[in-house]
């Protein structure tokens with residue numbers, strides 16, 4: 001079976017971008033395009049800054065006016081095209097390195113052209129060249145990113161071999177010195193700007209990830225842990241109980257005749273019962289206990305450090321609290337809500353799944369016995385000893 005990655009690799013470089021595999025592809029694309037546009041704006045700003053410094057050099061007599069004008073015209077035309085490509089969304093319909101090649105050509109050829117026209121600014125041009133290589137962050141693929149740096153290093157190497165002997169800083173006048181400091185500061189500001197941009201994105205991404213992790217483990221209706229969330233907590237409690245040797249109790253709580261509540265009072269009333277139970281169980285269990293919605297109208301409680309006798313007492317209290325809740329104030333026409341609870345104390349070396357199975361069996365025993373009660377499962381029977389084996 002071919003994966004999306006295989007498909008991407010087999011497509012020609014200039015093929016249109018395939019539709020996003022994300023559930024909400026449009027939102028993802030919009031976010032991605034907004035970030036690319038912001039990054040492009042910072043690139044535009046740095047080109048504008050570089051050009052204004054060159055105008056300064058020209059006014060101070062370090063570069064000829066026509067050379068600077070040619071550089072300006074080249075960069076303005078290239079950047080104008082790239083800005084159109086981003087603003088119109090055209091670039092987002094193509095794969096790398098399409099537009100990216102244009103982008104790099106504008107910067108690298110522009111700076112190399114400047115070297116020819118104004119060799120006395122070789123040092124400054126080199127700094128600009130290296131600073132512009134940060135445009136590689138606009139690349140959409142690792143290959144394009146790597147190509148940027150290879151091209152930049154090659155261009156910088158050529159510039160050094162070619163212009164090396166003439167490379168000196170124009171320090172004869174204060175204006176020349178200040179402009180050179182401006183070039184260096186511009187390069188530093190560009191690096192700081194990019195790092196800040198990506199740190200900001202990294203922060204937002206990690207925040208979004210935390211939200212997603214939270215969503216994956218919580219139940220939308222009740223706000224408590226969902227099955228995945230409570231099972232993870234239970235696994236952790238069980239590992240801890242295994243190390244400490246302290247008893248861990250697992251309880252399953254099921255609403256009695258919940259279907260009847262839904263049928264007689266509506267699904268919305270059923271939902272209110274579930275929400276109220278989620279809040280009630282959280283409020284009336286210890287801080288070390290964990291509560292989750294195990295499924296439908298069933299809740300799971302993980303009660304660490306709890307013996308069978310303590311579990312029975314605490315769960316009986318919970319059951320009575322549910323029964324005595326003023327349900328009429330929660331959904332109109334309520335005549336009462338009760339729950340049946342089955343519990344099991346996790347045996348040493350017993351898996352949580354096995355303890356849940358025993359709690360479930362106890363729950364169904366409680367249902368069969370008339371509901372609205374707490375039933376504790378008997379300890380797991382020791383494995384039968386095969387005939388002939390001495391113990």
Ligand SMILES: Nc1nc2c(ncn2[C@@H]2O[C@H](COP(=O)(O)OP(=O)(O)OP(=O)(O)O)[C@@H](O)[C@H]2O)c(=O)[nH]1
Pocket residue numbers: 221254255256257258259260262266267268269270271274295296297367371
């Ligand atoms: N309102 C609401 N109902 C749900 C939800 N999830 C499951 N249910 C309903 O819960 C009901 C469970 O019914 P049954 O499994 O027959 O259990 P019961 O009526 O509680 O009967 P006993 O457990 O034997 O007392 C079904 O009607 C489901 O549709 C939910 O999120 N909201």
